[in-house]
Amino acid sequence: MGSLAGMPQPVDLSAPFGSFPAAIASIAAAKGENIALRDDGGDLSWRDLADRVERIAARLQDSGLEQGQAVAILGTSSIAYALAFLAAVRAGGVAAPLTTSASSAQLAAMLADSGARHIFIDRGKLAELGEAFGGECERIVLDEGLDDWMAPQGTSAQPFAPEPGDPFNIIYSSGTTGTPKGIVHSHAMRWRQFAPTAASYLGAGIAVRSLASTPLYSNTTMVGFLPVLLAGGTVRIMGKFDAARWLAHAEADRTTVAMLVPVQYGRLLAERSFDRADLSALRIKYCTSAPFSAELKAQVLRRMPGGLIEIYSMTEGGVVCLLPCHEFPDKLHTVGRPAPGSELKVLDEAENPVPPGTPGNLVGRSHTMMSGYRGRPEATAEAYWTDPATGETWQRMGDIGRVDVDGFVELVGRAKDMIISGGFNIYPSDLEAELEREDAVIEAAVVGIESDRWGETPVGFAVLEQGGDAQAVLDAVNARLGKTQRLSALHAIDAMPRSHIGKLLKTELREEAKRLQD
DSSP states (O other), X not given: OEEOOSOOOOOOTTSSSOXXXXXXXXXXXXXXXXXXXXXXXXXXXXXXXXXXXXXHHHHHHHTTOOTTOEEEEESSOOHHHHHHHHHHHHTTOEEEEOOTTSOXXXXXXXXXXXXXXXXXXXXXXXXXXXXXXXXXXXXXXXXXXXXXXXXXXXXXXXOOOOOTTSEEEEEEOOOSSSOOOEEEEEHHHHHHHHHHHHHHHHHTTOOOXXXXXXXXXXXXXXXXXXXXXXXXXXXXXXXXXXXXXXXXXXXXXXXXXXXXXXXXXXXXXXXXXXXXXXXXXXXXXEEOSSOOOHHHHHHHHHHSOSEEEEEEEETTEEEEEEEETTTOGGGTTSOOEEOTTOEEEEEOTTSOBOOTTOOEEEEEEOSOOOOEETXXXXXXXXXXXXXXXXXXXXXXXXXXXXXXXXSOEEEEEEGGGOEEETTEEEOHHHHHHHHHTSTTEEEEEEEEEEETTTEEEEEEEEEEOTTOOHHHHHHHHXXXXXXXXXXXEEEEOSSOOBOTTOOBOHHHHXXXXXXXXX
């Protein structure tokens, strides 16, 4: 362990590469008593953030953390959780936040996969999983005794100057079966991803106050966390999303930046107190991670102040498309155009490029590509497409889409969700759009199941208005569809199954469709 050194150098966000730990130290020296983090337990100043990150990092190093080794984090998002994440990176380790919604078996497998020898875990999650969870890892309980565990006040960690290719974090995919894959991001990838965003905030003179209401284990949340800190702003961390509390926090904090997933936007707009909340400080709102309907985008534009930007990409990287909805209200059915530095191709089944307007498999590349799946070279290779003409590596986006004459990308469906019935390709999004034209349908989803006659057949699920008749909806929709597209069944359900960040879990719908068919 060392002692605190002299004044850190100012951070240059325009540099092609920089150190997150050095940037945090520099900003903390300048910001002092300004608030860096907030949660329901209170506030943490920039000075205290820097001190605690150093002390946790020093203790990690002193207790055997090796450079490039993972530090697992599991629990409800909080200031303590954020400190563990930042300290893991500062110590030269790799932040490995684990998905709280995963099963105990999946969590054990993720922990083993990460190679972590330390796990920060909160008391609630430990009680749920049992005292034996973590095996031989050193266990640090986030909400009990973290202050006693970290190094003494004023201690600094041993220096760590990251190289561009050094791993920064491991984000685990949201797979619903088996062990989620560990997606490795490098220091260079994170810097290229978030330093320009931070610079844009500072250039626009935005007082950056973010409200992070999705879990810190999610790559989605990083958009409202890491660039805000790089800009010297304030992040309020919500442990669990609640629409009324979100509105209260946004009003009280004068929140200027927010990242929300579509289901959260829907819940906010439906909240009884929404129209009374003062959200006038909002400057920019983001959305990603799940399909964002044109209708909901339009509602957000009408009812919430500030700009609205949809981000289309993957945790693995690939193309990044941006749709500034407030600038292109006639393109709300798309996910925007490739951002500067991003490229996109649309390929047919033979992996040849298709003309504009033709749907095909999307592949993309950018300066924000993953390093690969941890310990899974075969899965990493399968995730890439190599251009036979140039040898360049592109990321398979897993989506089917088409590009219009203006360069805007419209998603048709997930590649794995495409239904091949009687030799014809059926895109679930086309059928879902037809279902949602019916007044009785609040939300719809379509999946394919095996069929002896057709190979696969489409089956629909719908959340209906009170008194809605599924058979009447099915008959009306099938009357409009071509013979090859018609739904074999439509099932009414109370709510769509979704992950913690709002992704529709079509795997669960397929299982339910099979059960109902049997």
